[in-house]
Structures are given as C-alpha cells and as structure tokens.
Amino acid sequence: MNTFILRLFVYVVVVCPVLWSAHAHKNSPLTHGQEHTHYKEPPCAICPRHGRCVPKVQCPAHVRASSYNPACHLNGAVGVCCFTGSGHAAENERKARAATLISAEDVKSSHSQSRQKLSQWITLAAKLLEHSMHTIVNTTSPSYGHHLSVVTHDERAATLGRGGLLNLFTAQELKARQAISEDDLALGFTEHTDGPFCPPQPSCSALNRYRSIGGECNNPSSSTWGAVLTGFERLLPPNYSDGTWAMRTAKSGAPLPSARTVSSALLLDGSHPSSTHNMMFMQFGQFIAHDISAGVIFNAENGSAISCCMNNGEDILPPELQHFACAPIEVATDDPFYGQFKQKCINFVRTQIAPASDCSAGYAKQMNGASHYPDLSHLYGSSEEKLSSLRAPGGLLRTFSDYGRELPPLTERKECLAVKEGAACFESGDNHGNQIISLTVLHTIFTREHNRLAKALSGLNPGWDEDTVFWETRRLLQAQFQHIIYNEWLPLLLGPQIMKTFELSPSAGYSSAYDPHTNPSLSAEFSAAAMRFGHSVVSGRIVIPSPQMGGIYETISIPELMFHPTRMRLRHFLDRVLIGLSSQPMQTVDPFVTEGLSRYMFHGGNPYGVDLAAINIQRGRDHGLNSYNQYRKLIGLDMYTDFQQFAPNAARRLVSVYEDPEDIDLWVGGLLEEPIEGGILGPTFANIIADQFARHKKGDRFFYEHGPDVNPGAFTPIQLEEIKKVTLARLICDNRDGIELVSMPPAACLRDDLPGNEPVPCDSPRIPAMDLSKFRES
Template identity: 60%
Template structure:
C-alpha cells in the first residue's frame, strides 16, 4: 500500500474521535519545528486511550495511514509522541484474517514457481561458460564481492528458498489470486511441497550464554535476530510490482541513474569535525559489521556474478545477465569514468531470506550475520567458524609476530596479496582485512578476550576450558555493548534523542526488556541510515608518532584496503591508534571523499567503485521508500518543492530528480541539518534511535538485564565493574605499549579538545574493571 504523503500534509482525515485522559493537565510542544502537530489542535494526552503506549512516532508506523487514530501524548517533559496500540505493525490488526488464496491456487502456483526457478538456475549455470559473466579478481567488483559474501554456503542455499517464495508470490499476483494488501499482511504457505523452515530447536532451560547464530533469544519467537533471517521494515517497501522490482518515480517514470545522482549531489569535499575523531568513524563500521551484513547472490559455484562486459566497458546484454543483475550504467560523458572507457558499475541484488513463520509476501533481504550486538565478527556465527578461531586455554587464536599478538592468519583469499611476508588475517566474518583501521579494532578485541581469559583463569583455576572461554566471551560482549550505548551512541544522536528513546545507560539493572519487541535490524537502518558513516570517512589516514609529536605517515585510504601487512611493523599499531584518536572525522553532509566515490576497492586499477552510487542502488534494491515518507513517519513535513532546500542543493537535486518525492532516503538523510547535541539529522537520528532501542529491549541477553530476564545476568557488583569500561581502557590495555603510553579519556573525541588531553594509561581518569568481582564463577 503506497503512502499518500500529500494527503497527510494537506488533508485532515475524518476519523473516530478518541478522547485523551489528562489527569495532570499541562501543555507541551514538540522539539521538532517541522512536525505535523500543527494539524491537531488538541493538546497531548497524559494517559493514552485503548491501553495505548506513548512512543516516538517512528516506533508506530500505523500512525501515517489515512484514518489512523493516534493522539499525541507526552513521552517525557520535553518530547511529544503518539499513542500507539499497534506497535511496529504497519496496519491496525484485523479481527479476522481472510484466506488470501485457495489451496488449489497455491499448489498450482507453487509448481509453476518451482519450474521457473529450475529454468532460471539452469540458465544461470549455463552463463558460467560465457565470457564476462564472472568477476575477475583484478576488477574492483571483486573487492566488493569479498565484502558482501557470506561465510559458508548456507546463505545461498536459503536464498534459493527465499527466491522461490518470491516467485510463488509473483505467480499468485499475476493470477490476481492475491491483493496488494495481502502482500503486506503475509500469506500462509500451506501449498503442497512448499518450503516452510522449521523453528530453531531450543532447550527447555535457556543457556547462560547467547547462541552463536542468534537463535533462541526469544522463547516464543526463536528465529528473531538469527543469522540468515530477513531485515525487518519500518514502513512497507515500495516496489513497482509490489514484490521486488525497483520503485518508479512519483511521475511513473524511471528514477534517475544512481551514478548520475552521485555525480550531481554527493560531491567530494573536506569538512573536518570540530569534535569527533576518526576512531568514532571506524568504531561505527565495527558496530555495523557486527549486526548488519547484506549478502548478494553468487553463481552456482559461489563465484562473483558480473553484470558488466569487457572489464566494465558496457552493461552485459540481457541474454547474458544473471537474474540478480541490476548494473549501474555510466554516462559516456561521466567526468571521471569516461577517461577509462568505463560504462558500467557492477551491482548484484541482495539475497532474499525465507520466512520462519510460513508466511510469504514482498521480498525481504537477508542479513548475513546475527542481528544482535554479540561481537559475531570476532567469534563467528557458527560452531564451525568458532572452532577455527579458538585456541587452548579458553583463548582465541592469534598470530605470534615476535611476541606481539595479531589476529590469526587465514588461508582464504581475502587480501590482495597473501604470503608469509604479507599476512592476511582471519576473523568471525572475514571482513577484518577490508581496511587497516578496522583490522586494528579486530586486534584490540581479540587481545581483550585473551587478556581477560588469562586473568579469569588465575581467579578461577577450577573452570574448565569451555566455561572459561564462554565466560570471557560473555564479559567482552558486555564491554562492547557498554561502549556502544554509553560512549558512541550518545555522541551520534545526542542526549535528547537518547532520552526520548529511553536508552541511556543507568546504574543497576535495566527494566526495559519486552519479549514482544523484535530486535531484528531494519532495512532502513542497514540500507540507508547507518550508511551515514560513508560521509564521515576521510580519504587519508594519519599515522601519528606519540614520541615525536608529529605525523609519521599519511596513507591514502584505497592503499590500505585488503593490505593489512603494515600491522607487522613494530611501531605501526600504536601510531595508528594514536592517529585515529587525533585525526578529525569528516562532518555528516552530502560530501564523500573520492577515495570512496571513485577509488573504492581499486586494487591495481586507476579507478574503483562509486560507493555513493552503490548505496543509492542498494536502497532501491531493498525497496526503501522515498525520503519524504520517512520524514512523515517521524512527524516532519515532506518536501514539496526543490526550492525548500538551500539554493545550491536545490539546483543539484533538480538536475537529476524529477520531483522532491523521488529523493532517495540515503541522499535525503545526508541533506538534513544535525539535531541539537548530535551529528545526524532528525530522520537518520530517529531510524537509528529506534534500532538501538530494539537491540536493547528485544535482546534477552543484553548486558544490563537482570536475572529475571537474562539467563546469563551479571551480579550487581559485576555489572558495576563492566560499566566502568571505556574504549580508552580497551586501547590502553591492548595496544603494543611501545609508544602508546598515554590516551585521551574520551576515545571518540579529538585529543586536542579541552578536557580530553591524553593521560597516562594507569591514571584513575581512565577507570579499570576490577576482575576480582568475577572470582568464583
């Protein structure tokens, strides 16, 4: 169902009058000057009717539907939300569920869709014998393939099931056996021989430790948050066919080319932050890799699909394209790529996830990792992967580089060069080699696990190896979650948003767990909002010497991708960590370094990928709605004219987009001014705030939850110690201690800020966790 945003703006829909309860009186105004609250003359409720809950508007998608009845209400003394009875559901629940299609239709359509899938697979396999249908290792697309491929073959196997479900829906839709409304509510797959994944098998007594694959976190919905499940939705997707096809312009034409939008709107620029540093940027990517990893289709032999011919000189003819191809064509007048005769950027669509509830509907893209903040990129998401990463004594494997612990080496082809001199490192997700600063964080958390494991063994020599390992994992995961919510997130969305979403880290146990909250990552978060981080990347990496007090080396970002061997240099890790804490990040804005928009994964080529164009195309692949729809969702006015933007921005936007309602979510989010106290605009702030609320409220094993919720809860004294841990402490405890002997207390802020000058690592200004509280585990 398409959101009719202009109806919401210009028409007050006549709906049943629901009176609010206001026992305390008072009147509050929303902090958002661009909200839609001016359409309602009634003051906010103090008590919601119908047992509704007062939540931020982004957390009640049904409020945008014409005819909805969601009175305004007080979230707290500063923020106004809406009374919600539907939770994250897009529509009001129906009293009775209509049978969408007959058994005969389902069975017939299922047989037809199986036949079609067999034909597509057979055709795709035959393409392997054709020229240019598989990406060469020398092409920039191969680097992107390494970044988007899943560990093991299970993702592609499940992806076939997900794709079969899509074909079934498309067949039913072509027969007019289902409606657009049915696609949103889901159709039960009771067809003969259909694939309906069984729920995970969970023990009657829950484990003290969270499962590696994310299953069994929620006893009633054991697949919520599990690896290889689909991204959820804040709003229903906008596919032009209702199922999977890229959306159209509001004028029913084709949307502007993604590379054209990148060229016109996402410019190269250097606008350093006055407060946040490069460590903030890198930690954001580290978080993202833990909870969100889109997976793309591959060939039958798991090779990278090519949608471009002659090394990118053109788009492959349709008869040679894989079904998952959605190549980005490049204009012959492109200011950059034309000089290399490049006319095509390779783009492969995301793998579709099968459902665990036996419902089929519109396409849902697969998350290749567990959705929880569980350090899966350190520990892996399967028993097999973890076994390959473990060492005796409850430790993680490491590469002993003359007494320095580095992540273990891998024999897989994950780097541009791999030999005894140029190491290639292993990790839980096979992404650790993407960029040197990311490898540095993998190094820190691998060392932190081993540091704690050794200390715990001294305190608890009775622990067997298995218990020692998982107790350590439980503590390190808690440290990571504490850093995310206590240090990183408040600097991203600001204290007012933290308060509005009620996700501040407080003393003692949390009381917010809600088993009805699905913690799964949303497509809007993964496909757009969290990709704000690509705007804040600097094209150069500063390697700073603490001893000399000057920059020791300046590295071009493309030269650090899939080339982690510099970490073997004796002083490099300390100098890199110092530089990351000192170097400012770039501001969140519609600017992106050419290192990402022209030279991404360049390898030995004079050109690379355009990450901005890929982000725009990925949003369309995921069916993300226009930027305006999400502004309406959070309670802001949609843009109806390009003239509402600053003059230069309006000119750039109108040169590619036909109407403001066509603007892609990722592009629009970067155009918004930062909210008070944060670095993001209102739309991205609320999408991200909503997601981290779900990751806390919907995760039974979240470190702050008490023993009434969390089977592996910490004692009050243990939790108090964990809450002392900061990233500064992680750096101090796990650097090489050759040159890095001091550290700024606030590791995500620039070292030159007043009050953030470096102090000795043993200073009480950087608190230490007392592991004695973990004696007698």
C-alpha cells in the same frame, strides 16, 4: 454534579484533548492533502484505550489515512499513542484479512509455478558459466574488491536463499491470480499463505546461560528473531514497483535516475572536519556495523562473483548474459570521472532473499549474513564451524604471534589484494576484518581483550574447564562492547534528547526495558541507509603520527589501506594508528563523500575504483526502501513538495537529477539534513538508528543490563557495576603494544585536543579499570 462535569472536562481536554477537540474545533483544521484532516491540539498526558506513547518512528501505522494516533508527551518530546505496536496494520484488520481464505487450488498451482520458475532461473544461471569471461568478475577488477567486502562463506546461505525465492515466486503467482492484493502483501497479511519452502527451526533451551552463536533462541517464543541468515525487517512496507521485488521507480512511473548520476551530481568530494569527533568514532562505528549487518549477495552457481558488466565496466552486459540478480549501475558517457576511462557500468548484484520463519509467502526481505544483535559475531563467527576454527586451547582465541606481538590469526583464503611472500592477511569471524587496516586494528584490540580476560578469569577460577573459561569470557566481552556502544558511542551520535526519548542511556542498575514482543532484528532502513551515514564521515587519508619524532610518520590514502593489512606487521604501526585515530578529526555528516570512496575504492592496480556512494543508493533501491519523503512523514516531519524547500545549493543539484521530491533516495535525503541538537545526524537518520538500538535493548534477552528475571546469564549487581566502568580508552590501553602509545584521551571517540580530553597516562584514574576479582565464582 457540577464538580463531576468539571473533572470530566479536564480529563478529556488535558489527558487526551484530541477526543474533545476533533469535534469541538472543526473550524480550525490543518489540512494535508484531501485524505487527512488533523487538528493542532496539545498532546495527551495519558493515551486512551490502553495505547502506548512511543516515538512516531516506532508506530508506522500512524502514517496510514485511516489511523487514529493522538499525540502524547514522551520524555521531553512528542510521541504518538500507538495501538498497533511496530506492525503496519491494526490487529482487527489482520484478523479480518486472515478470515479470507485462498483456495487450495490457487495455493497448489502457485507452488508448482514457483518450483518451475526457480528451476528455470537456476538452469539459466548455470549456463552463464559457459561465458565466464564476461559473467564472472575478473580478480583484477575493482568489483572484485567489493565482492570480497560482501561475500559470505556460510554454506547455509545458498539453500535458504533459494527457499526465499520459492516463497517470493509463490507470492508473485498468487498476486497474478488476484488471490492476494498488493495491500495484502504490503501490510503482511500473508501468514496464512504457506510457501513451498520452510526453513529449519532451531532447537532451543530457555535455560542456556550463554547467547547462541548465530543469534537464534534469544526469544523462546520467536526463536529466529535476530538470527543469522534471516531477513531484515521494515519500518515501512517496501516500495517495490511490482509489490514484491522489482526495484522502485520514480513517482511518474519512469525509471529513477542512475545511482551514479545521483552520486556524481550530489555527493561531491570535500573536506569538512568535525570540531569534536575523531576518526576513532568513525572506525568504532564501522566495527559496530560489521557486527550486526552483512547483506548476503547472490553468487554465481560455482560460488564466484557475478559480473553484470562487459569488459570490466566498458558496457552493461546484454540481457541474455545477465544473471537474474544483476542490477548494474549505468554510467553516462560524459561522466566527469569514469568517462575518461570509457566506463559505462558499475557492477551491482542484488541481495539474497531470506525465507520467512513461518514459511509464508510475501514480498522480498533481504538476508542478513550476521546475527542482528551486538554480540561480536564478527570476532567469534556466526556458526559452530567458524567458531571452532577461531578457538585456541585454554579458552583463548587463536592468534598469530609476530615476534611476540599477538595479531589476529592468518587466513589461508586469498582475500587480500597483496599476495606477495610475507604479506599478512588475517582471519576474522565475518571474513571482512581486512577491509581497511584501521578496522583490522580494532579486531586486534578485541582479540587481545578476549585473551586477556580469559587468562585473568582462568586464574581467578581454577576449577573452570577451558569451555567455561571461553564462554564466560565471551559473555563478559560482549557486555563490555554493548556498554561502550550505549554509554559512549550512541550519545555522541544522537545527542541527549534522542537518547532520553528512546530511553537508550544505561540504567543505574538492572534495566527493566525487556519486552518479549519486541523484534530486535535490523530494519532494512537502518542497514541499507541510516547506518551508512558513516561513509560521509570518512576522511580521505589516515594520518599516522610519529610520537617519538613529534610529527607525522606518513599519510596514507584510504584506498591504499583496503585489503592491504600488511603494515600491521610493523612493530610501531598499531600504536601509531591508535594515536592517529584519536587525534585526527573525522568528517562531518553531510552530502560530501571523499573521492577515495566515490572514485577509487578497491581500485587495486586500476586508475579508477568503485563508487561506494552509488552502490549505497542502489542498495537502498535493491532493498525496496521508500523515498526520503516517506520517512520524513514517518518521524513526524513535513514532506517536501518542492525542491526549492531545500537549501539553494542542494535544490539546484537535486533538480538536476530527480524529477520530483518524492523520488529522492533515503540515503541522499538523510545526508542533506542539518544535525539535531547535541548530535551529528539529521532527525531522519537519528530516529531510524535510535529505534534500532532501542529494539536491541528491549528485544535482546541477553542484553548486558537485564537481570536474572529475564537473562539466564545475568551479571550480579556488583559485576554489572564493574562492567559499567569500562570505556573504549580502557580497552585500548589494556591491549596496545605500548611501544609508543602510553596515554589516551579519556573519551576515546572525541578529539584529543578538546579541552578536558587531553591524553592522560593509561594508569590514570580517569581511565578506570574493572576489578576482575568481582568475577571470581563463589
């Protein structure tokens, strides 16, 4: 009997001590406010009640006052025992709320009011075209360049966006009638509340060997998860001042400071080169971001870019001339930069709303114009029409032959700022490949890699028709891309401990990570804040070396390369850019943003441009992101209660613009953090990004490491072994022009002057190549 009692004591204290200590140690609480009393106890070895031990960011319900989530051991870190998954509420709470019926009269009336409101909004928006001189962006304005960087040409977006508004208005009407509460909306207790608009559901076949073009049908039970033109998900319920769509206000209830005021005070121009990471790391990060995230911005009724500013920014449009999607950024008259040009307004248009796949009413979820998966949609497109326009005979992608050099195909759209005869403007799967010329270079490398693989696979498999050649090549290139992300890029971003905690490293064989209950869709926090860390690491200039002369050919300001890709036609340029990206250090992640992005972006012929830092801050508010403090709490860090808890310089600047630490925007706070060990990000951004890529791995049925029990297009173990030899250096070596680039650093995302990473010849065994003969069909 004594032995049994001893074993029970050990189980309760060691396996899950919180069950014992919450009662046995009432005299030693750690109190945070008056809602919670936590007890500092050793983490559980095994979670009770069949809970799963997960990183705190993956169990948002743990921040709620009524939550019970004991700490637990997790791959060398401390996680929480989770009983709610990624949901914001427990299943019993959801079932209890679902039992509360809304009257049919309320639902019918809310639908009617919603349709009337949408009709009024559309009518008013159409009338604004009568004043197009003021309400449409001038093509010579810096805002037009920004419009080109976010515009979508997918005709489905407008219909779905209106449907999203209908269901949003229904939620607002039900809330006004007190048929649903703000808590109901925040916790997603609206599945039983049908909106008047239902998006069309895709027709799926579980046996399809290849990913769909738009990301639909990846999960047979939830066919729209991760699909193009669906909404961003949430790590935390949104912070809308009205609970549905109105932008966040300060803790005091006053308006938050202007995003430009915050930018000019906190995000200064400065140069702090990284001692390890190069510009290739930065550029590949943007390439990843464009593949998975593209917020769809509202357009005018005729498809033009909406203007929210008077006279190209000299003032904010009066309310009667503003489109309903306008959220202009106010510029102070004494602004240290824009003031000299009499600018008082930075144009800002809100993101379209996506309807929920289950037709439910609810708070606004912004629309993603890309598939949420790392699937090279920016190379292949996200619709049948787009893909068809990019394909060439023989399973190849279309190219522009520039005197024997293959470049991406030319576009007929006027989406580049240089339109003189002979100026090149290139097509891409997402229409954004011209945004900056170093991005165009990577589009060129991946276009060439597709065609190189297609020709090789066709030769190895003469019985394949051109469709099979194309789809098999696409499948293989997507796998290469994913492997480079998880094997090269993420470890340099996140460091070894975060990689281990979130189980992100490639497996020794097939992965067993797939979970059909994991939604891989992007979080709004990832898209609108954390992944935008990359804007901090951009150097103000790109250095183009001259290898043959042993010096620098030219140094080009970043704004001069935006929507100006014509230099791609210079025969030596592609090789030289690749060499330069490998050798030039990127900037460190910190609250410094080059003036090329915060003052001169998309300036065209103007003496000023758009402030990307201010736009990032405003975009976070547009998406309803919570304050930085709330995400600290989510990942298990203490919240800031006083500005003096920040470093002195940061505290002084923060207090000059924000009223309270609780007001600090997520993107701003994330850039202020010191990097985690072995990584380049602070803990908040690191957790948000790690969570996203973990959900990509767990929730993507076609993830390259998943075996045939999960993935109908799985690679054989031998083929997977070959894919895992691939590096970014290998792709560059195989698809360079070879005029001046003859060697590469084996770790393409690290500086080439680091000991052990000096450039080696492209045929060196230190840059291994796949044996494509393993892809011969038996």
